[in-house]
Amino acid sequence: MAKPRVHEIAKEVGITSKELLNKLNEMGEYVRGPSSTLEAPVVRKLRETLGTTDKPEAAPAADARPAATPGAPKPTPAQPASPAAAKPTPAAPAASVTPAAPTAPAAPAAQTTPATQSSPSAPRPGAASAPKPGVKPAAPKPPVRPSTPPARPSTPSAPSAERHAPAQRGDGGTPSQSPRPGAPRAGGPTPGPARRPSGPRPGNNPFAPAQGMGTQQRRPRPEGGAGAPGAAPRRDGAPGERMPRPGGTGGASGMPRPNPAMMPKQQSAQIGAAPARGGRPGGPGGPGGGRGRPGGGGGGGGRPGGAPGGVGGPPMGGFAGRPGGGGGRGRPGGTQGAFGRGGAGGRRGRKSKKQRRQEFDQMEAPAIGGVRLRKGGGQTVRLRRGASLSDLAEKIGVDAASLVQVLFHLGEMVTATQSVSDDTLEVLGAELEYNIEVVSPEDEDRELLESFDLEFGEDLGDEDDLAARPPVVTVMGHVDHGKTRLLDTLRKSNVAGGEAGGITQAIGAYQVQTTIDGVDRGITFIDTPGHEAFTAMRARGAKSTDIAVLVVAADDGVMPQTIEALNHAKAAGIPVVVAVNKIDKEAADPVRVRGELSEFGLIPEEYGGDTQFVDVSALTGEGLDRLLEAVVLTADAALDLRANPDMPAQGVAIEAHLDKGRGPVATVLIHRGTLRIGESIVAGSAYGRVRALINDKGENLTEAPPSMPVQVLGLTAVPGAGDNVLVVDDDRMARQIADKRGSRMRAAAQAVGSRRKTLDQLFEQLERGETQELLLILKGDGAGSVEALEDALSKIDVGEEVSLRVIDRGVGAITETNVSLAAASKAVIIGFNVRPTVHAQQMADRENVDMRFYSVIYSAIDEIEAALKGMLKPIYAEETRGRMEIREIFRSSKFGNIAGCMVLDGTIRRNQKGRLLRDGVVISETSIASLRREKDDATEVREGFECGMTLSNFNDIRIGDIVETYEMVERERS
Numbered sequence: 014m015a016k017p018r019v020h021e022i023a024k025e026v027g028i029t030s031k032e033l034l035n036k037l038n039e040m041g042e043y044v045r046g047p048s049s050t051l052e053a054p055v056v057r058k059l060r061e062t063l064g065t066t067d068k069p070e071a072a073p074a075a076d077a078r079p080a081a082t083p084g085a086p087k088p089t090p091a092q093p094a095s096p097a098a099a100k101p102t103p104a105a106p107a108a109s110v111t112p113a114a115p116t117a118p119a120a121p122a123a124q125t126t127p128a129t130q131s132s133p134s135a136p137r138p139g140a141a142s143a144p145k146p147g148v149k150p151a152a153p154k155p156p157v158r159p160s161t162p163p164a165r166p167s168t169p170s171a172p173s174a175e176r177h178a179p180a181q182r183g184d185g186g187t188p189s190q191s192p193r194p195g196a197p198r199a200g201g202p203t204p205g206p207a208r209r210p211s212g213p214r215p216g217n218n219p220f221a222p223a224q225g226m227g228t229q230q231r232r233p234r235p236e237g238g239a240g241a242p243g244a245a246p247r248r249d250g251a252p253g254e255r256m257p258r259p260g261g262t263g264g265a266s267g268m269p270r271p272n273p274a275m276m277p278k279q280q281s282a283q284i285g286a287a288p289a290r291g292g293r294p295g296g297p298g299g300p301g302g303g304r305g306r307p308g309g310g311g312g313g314g315g316r317p318g319g320a321p322g323g324v325g326g327p328p329m330g331g332f333a334g335r336p337g338g339g340g341g342r343g344r345p346g347g348t349q350g351a352f353g354r355g356g357a358g359g360r361r362g363r364k365s366k367k368q369r370r371q372e373f374d375q376m377e378a379p380a381i382g383g384v385r386l387r388k389g390g391g392q393t394v395r396l397r398r399g400a401s402l403s404d405l406a407e408k409i410g411v412d413a414a415s416l417v418q419v420l421f422h423l424g425e426m427v428t429a430t431q432s433v434s435d436d437t438l439e440v441l442g443a444e445l446e447y448n449i450e451v452v453s454p455e456d457e458d459r460e461l462l463e464s465f466d467l468e469f470g471e472d473l474g475d476e477d478d479l480a481a482r483p484p485v486v487t488v489m490g491h492v493d494h495g496k497t498r499l500l501d502t503l504r505k506s507n508v509a510g511g512e513a514g515g516i517t518q519a520i521g522a523y524q525v526q527t528t529i530d531g532v533d534r535g536i537t538f539i540d541t542p543g544h545e546a547f548t549a550m551r552a553r554g555a556k557s558t559d560i561a562v563l564v565v566a567a568d569d570g571v572m573p574q575t576i577e578a579l580n581h582a583k584a585a586g587i588p589v590v591v592a593v594n595k596i597d598k599e600a601a602d603p604v605r606v607r608g609e610l611s612e613f614g615l616i617p618e619e620y621g622g623d624t625q626f627v628d629v630s631a632l633t634g635e636g637l638d639r640l641l642e643a644v645v646l647t648a649d650a651a652l653d654l655r656a657n658p659d660m661p662a663q664g665v666a667i668e669a670h671l672d673k674g675r676g677p678v679a680t681v682l683i684h685r686g687t688l689r690i691g692e693s694i695v696a697g698s699a700y701g702r703v704r705a706l707i708n709d710k711g712e713n714l715t716e717a718p719p720s721m722p723v724q725v726l727g728l729t730a731v732p733g734a735g736d737n738v739l740v741v742d743d744d745r746m747a748r749q750i751a752d753k754r755g756s757r758m759r760a761a762a763q764a765v766g767s768r769r770k771t772l773d774q775l776f777e778q779l780e781r782g783e784t785q786e787l788l789l790i791l792k793g794d795g796a797g798s799v800e801a802l803e804d805a806l807s808k809i810d811v812g813e814e815v816s817l818r819v820i821d822r823g824v825g826a827i828t829e830t831n832v833s834l835a836a837a838s839k840a841v842i843i844g845f846n847v848r849p850t851v852h853a854q855q856m857a858d859r860e861n862v863d864m865r866f867y868s869v870i871y872s873a874i875d876e877i878e879a880a881l882k883g884m885l886k887p888i889y890a891e892e893t894r895g896r897m898e899i900r901e902i903f904r905s906s907k908f909g910n911i912a913g914c915m916v917l918d919g920t921i922r923r924n925q926k927g928r929l930l931r932d933g934v935v936i937s938e939t940s941i942a943s944l945r946r947e948k949d950d951a952t953e954v955r956e957g958f959e960c961g962m963t964l965s966n967f968n969d970i971r972i973g974d975i976v977e978t979y980e981m982v983e984r985e986r987s
């Protein structure tokens with residue numbers, strides 16, 4: 014079958030293609046345009062998400078909604094209701110603002126709402142229908158719209174208004190009605206079955222309890238059975254019986270009971286097709302709608318006999334399959350099976366023990382936001398970090414749409430497939446009485462490796478297998494305090510020279526040798542950049558090292574990043590050696606540095622503490638030997654630095670980048686074992702076979718022992734900074750581990766990237782109008798720099814109105830894939846020390862994709878911040894343009910009251926906005942409809958001149974009134 018296109022699905026569900034595209038965007042699916050085709054899994058996911066918003070029979074349904082909100086300027090399905098509901102805006106005041114808004118339905122709603130759906134929700138229908146003053150009725154932006162509608166109408170708060178017109182509602186798939194645990198799928202909200210080409214098939218499926226045809230086939234009722242009260246109504250959802258039903262229930266009125274044989278052929282055909290529609294929750298008969306749910310689905314939409322049942326179902330009808338409810342309550346439609354119970358009532362006598370147990374559980378279940386879900390009873394559910402509601406739903410065997418709704422009720426809006434935070438999962442779990450255990454990435458990785466019989470982080474063998482290894486040292490400190498210079502001098506090479514902007518932008522690692530007491534000792538240094546933007550990298554750097562050298566410029570003293578660096582070291586639990594640098598400078602005051610650091614718990618040895626302070630000059634080299642000695646002595650005193658060199662190597666990727674000629678290059682610090690050429694390795698989500706090993710001096714090695722930093726070539730992709738690296742048995746295992754990690758990381762990235770909106774925030778945004786979001790795709794020359802850039806960008810804050818989201822990131826040149834994603838999602842591509850390929854450039858020109866290139870991180874941050882500010886909606890301020898006094902009034906049958914005025918000051922222009930003041934009180938906000946000088950039309954009249962004018966929509970002028978005109982002028986934001 015041909016893949017469906019966006020516009021087709023949009024039409025099908027009754028929303029615009031743009032809205033659907035936004036929806037897809039929200040779901041993380043980037044689709045180019047309305048005529049793009051969608052893959053089956055995406056369609057499924059979409060339908061699942063739209064299951065809450067879905068309106069397969071939407072055309073009539075949308076129209077039906079005014080039953081609750083007639084006169085509402087634009088039936089923006091339900092989301093305005095939700096924010097409104099969040100705010101205790103009573104229906105009455107709202108109605109007074111917009112008299113057309115029918116508060117009437119709201120009132121009965123309050124009266125008829127069952128006690129459990131009590132007062133707080135009562136005003137909602139009214140609030141929903143009557144726009145708040147100042148709130149543009151159509152304000153909600155498409156991106157937020159689709160995610161909200163499902164929840165509102167289905168919450169118990171707004172049942173009654175709709176209850177009166179259930180037959181009109183086509184969107185019976187509102188989540189509250191259908192997503193019961195255990196509810197048969199066919200009765201569920203998803204429109205899927207209805208649209209499958211095999212539509213009629215469900216009716217023939219003996220295993221589909223909700224499908225009436227099947228029920229009918231399996232249980233042909235005895236002829237007189239239908240007339241028996243109590244039995245009849247339970248034949249819910251058996252579409253095959255819906256036709257006979259009216260007669261059957263109508264048996265009371267003496268009508269002959271039709272039987273299938275009496276049905277015209279066409280009807281039979283309809284019935285055959287019915288299950289797809291009829292199985293929908295809450296058919297128009299609605300009675301099955303359990304809690305009297307309105308809008309019982311579209312089941313009987315075009316089905317004879319279906320509609321009559323629509324007049325409000327008995328409150329518990331569908332759930333309990335109330336006997337005898339059929340005929341008397343207008344159930345001839347025989348749609349009792351609606352509400353997702355899908356005819357269960359009809360099979361009541363045949364319910365299995367399990368079914369009854371489930372039903373009992375559901376009765377016991379808490380109703381949150383109108384959704385009844387089975388309690389977890391403290392059951393533990395393990396979920397990976399960044400899991401979605403769909404994942405949770407799958408684990409606990411409920412419909413994801415109901416979880417969406419529950420969460421909505423709890424004040425958070427997420428889609429079913431969106432990743433949610435640990436906190437959210439926890440809250441949801443508590444609400445449903447599940448003990449949700451979020452598995453950390455570390456635990457998850459450990460479990461993954463265990464499944465391959467691998468263990469990361471431990472030396473194999475026993476004490477005898479351990480051999481001494483060099484300490485790994487991280488150099489940290491404030492910007493410009495001399496870290497790079499220090500390392501540079503130590504290894505006599507010039508790293509700082511080639512750095513753009515003079516800032517170290519990637520972690521490099523080097524090994525230096527020193528002689529202590531006549532013994533050669535190696536020390537591995539990791540150069541950690543010093544700017545705040547690199548905090549994330551530094552945190553990782555600190556974790557993979559044994560000792561921190563804290564560089565403090567003696568002329569500058571302790572600075573904020575000195576403390577930050579110190580905190581990282583403390584958090585990593587590693588000892589610190591302080592290098593008091595720049596002692597060659599005149600302003601150097603090493604004693605002050607000691608004093609300042611003492612306040613932060615670093616007491617110099619000479620003052621009785623246990624921290625070594627060494628005065629050095631990275632410029633002259635003075636004191637560097639003593640510094641190396643201090644490092645080695647500290648290591649010997651405080652640490653047991655041994656590792657097993659004879660095991661498969663394990664380590665950490667400190668830095669990685671894509672090299673034009675050599676492919677992915679990762680700098681790996683070996684923790685234990687020895688890495689050799691030809692071995693299969695996995696590094697984060699990258700894998701490969703070691704093709705070459707290169708040390709910090711550019712020499713090729715055949716193997717790398719513990720504590721050795723080494724560049725590894727041969728990986729298939731660029732790993733992330735901080736990813737663990739380990740040797741595995743073969744390439745296949747490496748690939749499997751890498752693949753699993755890759756998919757896990759993508760899910761986690763989605764969780765971080767998506768910013769959830771609470772109901773309150775949404776409301777505020779709706780009030781303001783629309784929200785703006787700048788989407789970015791980051792490409793850089795190294796994993797570290799991309800990470801650092803993203804970290805820095807995430808800290809840009811220009812208020813809530815605009816936000817920034819990184820939708821993709823990666824290492825290497827900007828490719829056509831990047832450009833096509835940017836084009837589809839209207840994102841800007843940021844290239845950090847990278848450029849686009851020729852084809853990508855051409856494509857970007859063609860598609861008008863904005864690409865920006867930077868080599869200094871601050872420029873990128875500044876420019877993006879400016880761009881964000883530029884997206885802020887301009888501030889408008891009112892500026893008075895003129896004032897005039899009404900001195901005469903001329904009555905005209907054609908124009909109404911014409912004012913003869915004198916312009917007191919400024920200039921009055923036609924069409925200008927204005928207000929009429931009487932005794933200093935604003936009587937009307939209006940505008941100048943017409944303006945005349947003498948007998949001629951005038952566009953403006955200046956101070957000191959007389960004119961004639963009329964006002965828009967205001968006729969009640971009096972002599973002495975003042976008309977003041979003004980214009981809204983755009984103001985610069987500060």
Ligand SMILES: Nc1nc2c(ncn2[C@@H]2O[C@H](COP(=O)(O)OP(=O)(O)OP(=O)(O)O)[C@@H](O)[C@H]2O)c(=O)[nH]1
Pocket residue numbers: 490491492493494495496497498499509515516517542543544594595596597598629630631632633
């Ligand atoms: N006089 C003097 N200048 C020094 C010394 N050490 C570093 N500098 C100078 O201080 C400036 C900053 O040094 P870097 O090594 O780039 O400092 P950094 O801490 O690595 O800076 P970032 O990479 O930006 O975090 C350079 O101009 C160095 O030449 C020193 O011991 N004495």
